[in-house]
Amino acid sequence: MNDSANLPETDRPPATSDFIAVKEADELTRQTTIGKLKIPTDVLRAYTMVFALIAIWIFFYFSTDQIFLDPRNFSNLMRQTAVTGVLAVGMLMVIVTGQIDLSVGSVVGLAGGIAAITLGWLGFGLVPSIAAGIAVAVVIGAVQGALVAYVNIPAFIVTLGGLLAWRGVILGLSRGETIPTQLQSFKAIGQDYVGPLIGWIVAAMAVAAIVWLNVSRSRSRKKHGLTASSPAMLILRIVGPSLAVVGFIYMMNAYEIAPGRYAGIPVPVIIFLAIALAGAFLTQNTTFGRYLYAIGGNPDAARLSGINIRRHLLAVFCIMGALSGVSAIIYTARVGSASPDAGQLLELDAIAACVIGGTSLMGGRGTVFGAVLGALIMASLDNGMSLKNVEPYLQNIIKGAILVAAVGLDMAGRRRS
Amino acid sequence: MNPESPATFLEMRDIAKSFPGVRALDGVSFDLHRGEIHALVGENGAGKSTLIKVLGGVYPHPEYGGEIAIEGVQQRFANVRDAEKAGIAVIYQELSLVREMTVGENIFLGREPSRFGMIRWDELYRRARSLLDDLHLSIDPHTPVRLLGIGQQQLVEIAKALSHDAQVLVLDEPTAALTDSEVETLFVILQALRERGVGMIYISHKLDEVFRISDRITVLRDGSTVGTNPTSQWTESQVIAQMVGREVGDIFPAVTHEKGQVVFEANNITVTDPDVHKRLVDNFSFSVRSGEVLGIAGLMGAGRSDLLMAIFGAHAGVVSGEVRLEGKRVQIKTPADAIKHGIGFVTEDRKRFGLVLDQTILNNMTLAGLRQISGRFVTSIDAESAAGERAMKDLRVKAKSVFTVAGTLSGGNQQKVVLAKWLLTKPRVLFLDEPTRGIDVGAKQEIYNQISVLAKSGLAIVLVSSELPEVLGLSDRIIVLHEGRKTGEFTRANATPEAVMACATGHDRAAA
Numbered sequence: 058m059n060d061s062a063n064l065p066e067t068d069r070p071p072a073t074s075d076f077i078a079v080k081e082a083d084e085l086t087r088q089t090t091i092g093k094l095k096i097p098t099d100v101l102r103a104y105t106m107v108f109a110l111i112a113i114w115i116f117f118y119f120s121t122d123q124i125f126l127d128p129r130n131f132s133n134l135m136r137q138t139a140v141t142g143v144l145a146v147g148m149l150m151v152i153v154t155g156q157i158d159l160s161v162g163s164v165v166g167l168a169g170g171i172a173a174i175t176l177g178w179l180g181f182g183l184v185p186s187i188a189a190g191i192a193v194a195v196v197i198g199a200v201q202g203a204l205v206a207y208v209n210i211p212a213f214i215v216t217l218g219g220l221l222a223w224r225g226v227i228l229g230l231s232r233g234e235t236i237p238t239q240l241q242s243f244k245a246i247g248q249d250y251v252g253p254l255i256g257w258i259v260a261a262m263a264v265a266a267i268v269w270l271n272v273s274r275s276r277s278r279k280k281h282g283l284t285a286s287s288p289a290m291l292i293l294r295i296v297g298p299s300l301a302v303v304g305f306i307y308m309m310n311a312y313e314i315a316p317g318r319y320a321g322i323p324v325p326v327i328i329f330l331a332i333a334l335a336g337a338f339l340t341q342n343t344t345f346g347r348y349l350y351a352i353g354g355n356p357d358a359a360r361l362s363g364i365n366i367r368r369h370l371l372a373v374f375c376i377m378g379a380l381s382g383v384s385a386i387i388y389t390a391r392v393g394s395a396s397p398d399a400g401q402l403l404e405l406d407a408i409a410a411c412v413i414g415g416t417s418l419m420g421g422r423g424t425v426f427g428a429v430l431g432a433l434i435m436a437s438l439d440n441g442m443s444l445k446n447v448e449p450y451l452q453n454i455i456k457g458a459i460l461v462a463a464v465g466l467d468m469a470g471r472r473r474s
Numbered sequence: 475m476n477p478e479s480p481a482t483f484l485e486m487r488d489i490a491k492s493f494p495g496v497r498a499l500d501g502v503s504f505d506l507h508r509g510e511i512h513a514l515v516g517e518n519g520a521g522k523s524t525l526i527k528v529l530g531g532v533y534p535h536p537e538y539g540g541e542i543a544i545e546g547v548q549q550r551f552a553n554v555r556d557a558e559k560a561g562i563a564v565i566y567q568e569l570s571l572v573r574e575m576t577v578g579e580n581i582f583l584g585r586e587p588s589r590f591g592m593i594r595w596d597e598l599y600r601r602a603r604s605l606l607d608d609l610h611l612s613i614d615p616h617t618p619v620r621l622l623g624i625g626q627q628q629l630v631e632i633a634k635a636l637s638h639d640a641q642v643l644v645l646d647e648p649t650a651a652l653t654d655s656e657v658e659t660l661f662v663i664l665q666a667l668r669e670r671g672v673g674m675i676y677i678s679h680k681l682d683e684v685f686r687i688s689d690r691i692t693v694l695r696d697g698s699t700v701g702t703n704p705t706s707q708w709t710e711s712q713v714i715a716q717m718v719g720r721e722v723g724d725i726f727p728a729v730t731h732e733k734g735q736v737v738f739e740a741n742n743i744t745v746t747d748p749d750v751h752k753r754l755v756d757n758f759s760f761s762v763r764s765g766e767v768l769g770i771a772g773l774m775g776a777g778r779s780d781l782l783m784a785i786f787g788a789h790a791g792v793v794s795g796e797v798r799l800e801g802k803r804v805q806i807k808t809p810a811d812a813i814k815h816g817i818g819f820v821t822e823d824r825k826r827f828g829l830v831l832d833q834t835i836l837n838n839m840t841l842a843g844l845r846q847i848s849g850r851f852v853t854s855i856d857a858e859s860a861a862g863e864r865a866m867k868d869l870r871v872k873a874k875s876v877f878t879v880a881g882t883l884s885g886g887n888q889q890k891v892v893l894a895k896w897l898l899t900k901p902r903v904l905f906l907d908e909p910t911r912g913i914d915v916g917a918k919q920e921i922y923n924q925i926s927v928l929a930k931s932g933l934a935i936v937l938v939s940s941e942l943p944e945v946l947g948l949s950d951r952i953i954v955l956h957e958g959r960k961t962g963e964f965t966r967a968n969a970t971p972e973a974v975m976a977c978a979t980g981h982d983r984a985a986a
Contacts, residue, residue, distance in 0.1 A: 277856040343851050344844050351841055354830035361788055361819065361827055362842040362895070363810040421832060 069356055069366050070209045106414065106430050113434060117441035125441055128311035132250075132320060135309070138436040139325035140165075140388045142429055144407035145414075146336035147380035147426040150373050152411050153340070155353040155420025156205060156212040158374070160219030161381045161407060163227075165400030168194040168385035170227040173236040173395035176243060183242050189383030190389075197223060198378020199371065206370035220404070228397045235396040238389060247390030249328060250320040253310040259322065260306040261307050264299045271295050271456070325387045332380065337425040349373065353420025409456075413463050481572035482690040483508045483545060483673050484562075484642055490539035491524055500697040501540070506642060506673040511664060513684040513705070516694035517717055517941060522677050525694070526644050529675075530564040531557030544641075563830060564636030564644040569627050571619045571634075578602035578615035581634045605633045609663050623750075625656030632663065636672075643667065644675040650775050661687055679712050679773045681979050688762045695716055711972060715978075718942050718971035725948030727926040733950065734764035735800070737934040738817075738903040743795035745777070745784045745958075754780040754791060756958040762903060762934040767925065769949025770938045771974050777958035778938045779822050782905045786812045786819045799902070813842060818901030820892050822908045822938075824885075828892040831881030835873055836862040838880045838891050865894040870920060885918025893924065903934045910944060922948060942971050942978075956980045 067315075117125035124130055142163055151158045172190030175181045201219055205212045238244065271294050312320040340346035350360040350364050360366055384403075389395045414431030416423025438459065442452045484506040491499040499521045506512050514522050528538045531551035542549045544560055551557040557564075569578045569690045578599045579586075587597040602615035611629055620625060628648060635643055645664075649657045664674060664687060678684050684691060685705060692702040693716040700716050702894040738761060745755040751942050755777040762768045772778050785797055787806040797804055799815050806812045812819070821827035829838050837861045840847050862876040869890045874881055880891055889909060896904060906925070910918040925948055929935050939945050945952055952969050954962035954977035962977030 209661055274856070276853075278859075280856070342853055344848065344853055345851065347837065347841075347844060347853060349832050350833065351837070354833055355826075357827050359841070361786070363808070363813040364841075365808065365810060421830065433830055466527050 069360055070206050070370060071211050106427065106434070109143050110430060110434050110437065113441065114438050115435070117444065121441065121444045124444055128308055128313070128320075130322060130440070130444070131308050132312040134436060135326045136323045136391070137440055138433050139323075139329035140384050141403065141406045141410055141435060142393075142432040143328045143332050143380050143387065144403060145385040145410040145428040145432045146332055146425055147377040148404075148416075149336070149423055149425055150340065150349060150415055151212075151377050151422050152408070153353045153420060154349050154373055155356065156370065156372060156373070157408070157418070158201070158212065158216045158377050159404050160201065160223060161377065161384075162218040162400045162403035162405075163220050163223035164194050164197050164381040165379065165385040165388060165403055166395075166397065167197070167223045167227040168368055168382045169389035169395045169399050170231050170236065170397065172386055173238050173389055174230065176238050176240055177236050183240060186227045186243065187246075187386055190386055191379060194378045194382030194385065195375055196304050196378070198375045198381070201378075202374025204368040205374065224397075224401075231395070231397045233397055235394050237394045244390050244393055245324060246328075247325055247387050247392070249324045250312075250322060251324060252313070252321040253319045254321075256306045256310045256321040259327075260302055263302045267298050267302070268295050290313060325391065328383065328387060332383065333425060333429050340425055345369070347373070350421055353422070355421070369444040382427040406432075409460050413460065481507060485543045486497065486525070486529065486540065487543075488540040489525060489528055489542075491528060491533060491537070498697055499528070499538070502694065502697065502699050504699065504702075506675060508641075508673050509668050509671040510690065511668055511674045511676050511688045513678065513682070513688035513691045514694060515678065515684060515691060515713060515717060516803065520694040520717075520750040521697040522694055523646065524697075526564055526646060526675070526677065529557065529562060529642075529644065530554060530649070531562075542728070549960075558638050558640075561639060561641035562644070563638055563640035563642070565628065565635060565648065566630045567647045567650060569624070571627055571630060571633055573620040574618065576616050576618055577606075577613055577622070577630050577633075580619055580630060581605060581615070581637050583634075585637075601637075602633075605637055608636070609633055609666070623656070625652045625659070628652065628656075628660065629663065632667075637665075640672065642673045642675070644677070646677045647679065647774075648676070649678065649680060657683070662976055668848070679979065684716060685710065686832060690934050695719060711976075714972050714975045718975060722842065727923050733766045734932065736761050737800055737803075738762045738936075739766045739798040740785055741780060741796040743793070745780045745782060745789055746792040748792055753958050755784065756941075758795075758955070758958070758960055760936075760953055762936055764902070764934050765929050767935045767937055767949045769945035769952040770936065770955055771942065771945045772938075772940070772953055772978050774940055776955045776978070778940075778955055779907055780956070782819060782936070782938060786817060786905065788812075788819075813899055813901075816900070816902035817895030817905065818842075818899055818903070820889075820896055820907060820909055822911065824888050824892050827889060828895075829880045832879060834877045835871065835880050835883070835891050836876040838916035839865055839876070839894045839898060842895050846900070847915075849900055860896075863897060865898060869894050869924060884913075886913040886920070889913055889917065889921065893921070897928075901933065903936065904928065905936045905938070907938045908940065909937070909947045910939070910941070918944075942974060944969060946974065954978050 092474055112128060146164070148158060148161065168190040171193045172186045175189040176183075176186035197219065201212075201215050204210050204215045271291055275291055306322070309326070310319055311321045314320050340349065348359065350365045351362065351364060352369055356366060385400065388399060392399070410431035411423060412418065412426045412431070413434055414423065414427030414429070416428060416431075435456070438456055439452070442455065447455070482505045486502065486504045489499050489502045489504075490497075502521065502525055503512070504512075504525065514525070516522050524533075527533050531554040535550040542551070548855065549556075549560055551560070572583065575583070579587055581602050582598050586593045587601065588594060598614050606613055606615060609629065609632065611633070613622065613626055613630065619630065622630065630938050641957045648660060652660065664676075664903075666675065670777070671897045676684065676688055682967065685708075688705050690702060690704050691708050691713060693700045693713060695717060700719065716848060740761070741759045743755055744753065746753055758777075758781055759772070760768065770781070777880045778793070780789060784791070784793040784795075785806065786810045787810075797806055799817075804811075806815065806817075809819075830841070836858055840858050844853070844858075848858045859876060865871075866873070866876055871887050871894070873882075873887060880888060883891065893909070910921055910923070913921075922944075925935060925937070937945065937948055946969055947967075949969075950966050952962075952964045952966075952974060953960055954964075954974055956978055957980065961980065964974065
């Protein structure tokens with residue numbers, strides 16, 4: 058009864074799934090049995106990652122004489138996560154639509170370089186230099202997105218070309234020199250803290266938001282005649298995340314930069330959290346986000362449901378460009394200068410963060426939460442191994458092995474069920 | 475013809491095969507002599523393809539019931555390779571050649587003549603040449619397959635089968651994509667093979683070809699054999715009667731629909747495949763009134779799906795023609811345009827075109843109408859759940875909740891989800907393309923009832939189906955499509971299965 062030979066050709070850009078075997082239906086209800094419990098593997102996976110992160114933290118905590126989780130290092134760890142984390146949010150959206158972007162490392166280098174040139178060499182102020190850096194990255198995203206969406210060139214090829222070309226552009230523009238960025242307000246983006254008071258205000262707002270979201274959701278469910286979750290469940294849903302928020306702010310505020318002076322949240326972490334929240338909202342609570350998942354899950358069904366695949370792909374690559382720009386500004390500000398080889402291999406960190414966070418490279422699956430968690434795991438490994446003075450070559454080997462093992466375990470779990 | 479040596483070469487006895495929820499084959503028996511062309515005919519879904527896949531080792535031994543014997547020796551194929559070793563070669567509708575390799579490489583793929591691990595290219599091409607010569611084919615074995623037309627590729631497949639020393643050759647709709655002259659070439663070759671003693675199973679919808687080439691005809695219906703006779707003892711109308719023979723009407727709701735104004739009109743729709751310059755749909759026009767079910771009958775590949783895809787703005791080919799909604803001419807360039815104008819399209823092949831399989835029922839149901847149901851930009855999960863749960867109840871989708879993953883549902887429930895998706899866009903016209911393909915009778919009946927309810931509520935419905943009873947049982951009016959052209963139009967009262975099937979097979983164009 059297979060009559061695919063008679064079906065019309067589809068008219069859309071290629072997706073990763075076109076080149077890889079299609080998933081089997083029985084994979085969809087994967088369940089893992091632990092004792093008497095049967096848990097959907099997807100849910101289990103999210104928890105596994107949280108536990109993996111906690112395990113990594115505990116391991117480094119004890120093996121670094123508790124330095125790893127002291128407020129100073131914790132604050133550093135979060136700052137390190139910011140650059141990859143911002144990229145991972147964009148990369149998640151790209152991968153969810155069944156595409157890939159290999160150029161982000163080079164784009165970070167170029168956008169950071171442009172910002173530094175505007176600031177340091179051309180002498181423009183803070184705002185023009187930030188705008189120039191981000192604008193360049195958005196334009197690059199738009200060009201690459203247009204080639205993928207409207208010229209039907211596979212994203213792998215377009216962005217592999219970009220990886221080489223954009224790096225070449227910054228090497229040429231900077232004549233191979235490292236460009237310093239002296240302006241204090243620029244450096245603040247990567248190096249400053251907002252102070253404990255703002256930290257507590259953020260915490261209060263976050264807790265209020267959590268309460269409001271849960272209560273209004275439960276009301277709205279009642280209004281639509283749906284069964285609302287039990288009061289106990291509601292309280293758990295409010296208390297759990299609230300505790301995490303308060304704990305996080307407490308750690309950030311406990312970092313004593315100078316005697317009697319406490320840090321608060323680092324500026325790049327504030328930017329990162331804002332982007333992660335916006336990304337989570339965009340992917341989970343908007344029609345735009347839902348269309349991304351549909352496009353990645355089944356491009357043909359998405360197209361026939363009236364979704365303009367090309368326009369969405371273009372938008373996603375533009376978003377990826379914009380976030381590369383933001384990431385470049387944070388990175389350049391943190392380092393205090395733009396070197397022409399800045400950002401190398403960042404694309405792989407971003408992709409690894411998504412994959413460790415449960416994103417399917419075939420498209421249609423993955424969450425911002427997972428990608429952020431993945432970025433945090435990667436940064437924790439980097440940070441912890443550096444504290445333990447693990448040699449750089451070994452760090453690479455270990456990170457590579459962990460990436461492959463994470464996906465390997467997942468595949469093994471699928472086969473068993 | 476070789477009727478004087480009817481020694482049975484291949485015998486299949488009581489073959490049974492079930493899929494979850496569907497009994498595809500229910501005790502089919504079939505035999506084949508040496509040097510015979512035995513045609514296998516039946517409606518779509520009668521079980522022909524399943525039978526061939528059992529024979530070809532696609533469904534390995536313990537997965538089916540019954541026995542297969544070659545020259546009296548029982549065979550149990552564990553895989554396709556086993557079947558090939560036993561001399562059975564199947565040429566499926568979708569050809570299985572590697573497009574980037576040459577003809578010679580394809581013929582000997584996986585069995586390249588070699589010495590010390592090095593391929594002996596001269597030997598390979600020499601043997602390929604002689605195989606092609608045997609078939610009187612002038613194709614150069616060095617030609618990459620992608621440069622060949624479908625017809626020539628088909629012949630290469632046959633050469634490949636013969637290189638396996640195939641004694642049984644199965645051809646599944648071999649002429650579906652061929653031009654008339656290519657069909658002639660194929661028939662000459664098939665006759666030559668018959669002289670050589672190769673037994674052939676010939677599956678086709680085109681009865682004129684079946685009667686020209688075959689020695690015997692077996693009719694399959696609903697997974698059972700309904701008759702095997704020498705071709706000379708059949709008439710075309712007898713074959714058609716056997717193919718459609720089941721009771722029509724018993725599972726269909728007996729309602730006559732109140733017809734209103736003409737809601738939808740398509741004029742002179744022509745669809746051309748730019749790659750082969752073939753007209754898939756040729757100057758086809760139709761209109762539907764509100765509350766009316768218009769059936770479009772036709773066999774697979776007649777251009778039915780092309781027609782609907784083209785109107786819906788989703789066809790990759792070149793489309794011309796005019797579409798009017800409530801008398802007003804509209805431009806539909808993309809599916810989004812079509813949806814905006816109130817057209818819903820329950821597409822064929824729900825797994826490929828209808829559903830995002832690893833998403834929830836709810837996400838699938840709201841995909842097409844998301845902006846109306848949920849909000850222009852910010853979505854409301856509660857508004858969606860409420861709409862989804864209502865649709866689930868209305869259409870009686872059997873699942874634990876709207877958050878069940880669509881890919882885990884049975885075919886019937888998946889189909890209901892696709893239907894719900896389109897109803898949630900609040901269409902004025904609903905296209906249904908093969909709405910009950912591959913689902914069990916119970917679910918079929920529920921979908922039939924639903925179609926009737928929708929028509930009663932004033933929706934204009936265009937129903938495309940290759941299952942004749944379905945078209946006859948549900949439609950107020952029936953148009954028959956054959957090779958992209960209208961070959962007949964019937965009202966419910968004067969449509970008989972025989973007359974419609976005759977138009978659909980191109981056998982009788984008198985009614986056009």
